Amino acid sequence: MDALRGFGELGLGSRLKRVSEFVMKETQIVYDHFNIDFDPYLFPIFKIISNKDGVTNSEIQNSLQFSQPAITQALNKLNNKGLIIYKTDKEDKRKKIIYLSNKGQITLETLKPLWINIDKVIKEYTLESSSSLIEHLNALENKLNKKSFSKTIIDNIKMEVVQEIKIINYKNEYAKDFYKLNVEWLKTFFVVEPYDEEVLSKPETYIVNKGGHIFFAKLNNEIVGTVALMPIGNEGLFELTKMAVSPNHRGFKIGQKLMQYCIDFAKNEMKLPKLILYSNTKLENAIYIYRKYGFIEIPIQENSPYKRSDIKMELVF
Template sequence: MDALRGYGELGLGSRLKRVSEFMMKETQLVYNHFNIDFDPYLFPIFKIIANKNGVTNSEIQNSLKFSQPAITQALNKLNDKGLIIYKGDKLDKRKKIISLSEKGKKTLTQLKPLWKSIDEVIKEYTLEKSSSLIEHLNSLENKFNKKSFSNTIIENVKMEVKQDIDIVLYKEEYATHFYDLNVEWLKTYFYVEPYDKEVLNNPEKYIINKGGHIFFARLNKQVVGTVALMPIGEDGLYELTKMAVSPKHRGHKIGQQLMQFCIDYAKSMGLPKLILYSNRKLENAIYIYRKYGFIELEIESNSPYKRSDIKMELIF
């Protein structure tokens, strides 16, 4: 049993400290994996110095609201690692201007892609809504326990440096990927409805031959994701649908690349808008749809999908 969880709000300070220490330890594992000699506890002060073209000790304290001893200790560690240099102020010789050294600038270049991935992973871990901070902490720690935080970041970094995703149009040889990717996704989150099975088994009949389009994301020539623009009715309306990404490639924004490609393609076709159907329990997906400009509509009573409880529209 987790005693701290049992304390509720009374143990909030201890819970935050535990989360902080855990994230620092996991971040250190990421730095070690990429052979970067850096301490995650030094991040805030190093970042302030990197963002400024010379900064004083007092300016660091005013920016971060850290205690002076904590700042001095961090600066000493950065200096010992050779990451910063001190210069006298031209107007006030009592002031010391702190800047990155050449080694510091090189280290910053190495750290930036890691910080980008850390930021993306934390956003992914903390997107869902909750009614209290304690509930949010419970969810966050559950995710930490489910999959290694450091490994998730490392995988994200490696994905970023791999060959770029290329997106290609439907070919008959990709039909099995269209079926398999979507069925796997549906079984993971919901179930395969008869309408799904009919469309997935006959993509040319229901999508391609009606003027629709199916796209595939490939990584190193391997299909890792798919999405479709499917005509609905006779009014020239298209649904953005059947989006699925391979389980081992999720969390690397492949779905967002497919989404942007579809939007750009729909605009090039001269479409006035796109619609989609989803479910509110897919909070990350709904967040991304809103991010791309989709707004919620009233869903019809005879929605084509039983699992759908939200309909969204993007007007160009």
């Protein structure tokens, strides 16, 4: 039994405090998931500073009507994180003007899309007709207990990111991205074998100039993922290979989007009869996804090009 609910209107203050603390905790989970070093309790003051071209301590207090100790504490935290800077007022040397630092500006741009989604989800959770505030709180807490607030926000953001991803073809200017993304992935799970180093260092020689294709996932102006269709031998066989996603963008289903694009391209544009791939069974999630897209296990030859490979799979169109 929820004792606070049983207190009715007498428990209003405590109910609001509980909801506030819950939302703050869930919002922190969102920030942590996307590796953003930010405290949700700092949001109001950080937002006030970001909205103005210089603001004083007193102006913050007048805008938010927070206690002065609370504002001072928050400003100290923002300053310790390097998100704000203080400048002396040109006319009154005793007055300090507060601005976002360069790091603060970068953090702001990172936070903006998250704030948009948090705002949307809060509206979704609070869109309810009720005859009293207590009744509204009951409905809100029921939703918060039934559907994870943080997971809903994270899923919404991931969906938006996937929709914004553009798949583009290889250009020489992306050769460094191709190398970096793959080496990063290999060092995370295995080691960079000599064959990897050779192919990754010369993608045009081993892939593009032989009739293969390299694709990239581009988000805004950043390359966040890659995959290749590499010819094998002289029999028109192609390997789906060299798929890697930036560590900061894993979990957004970018790899699946690249895979689907590759499969469609191989089938519809290249008119290939099948694709093969090599992998390792310790990558359980990857193997699951390959099977999901129709790949089936076939015998692996003794002279496999990759020492780490212990499974070979095939997709027949």
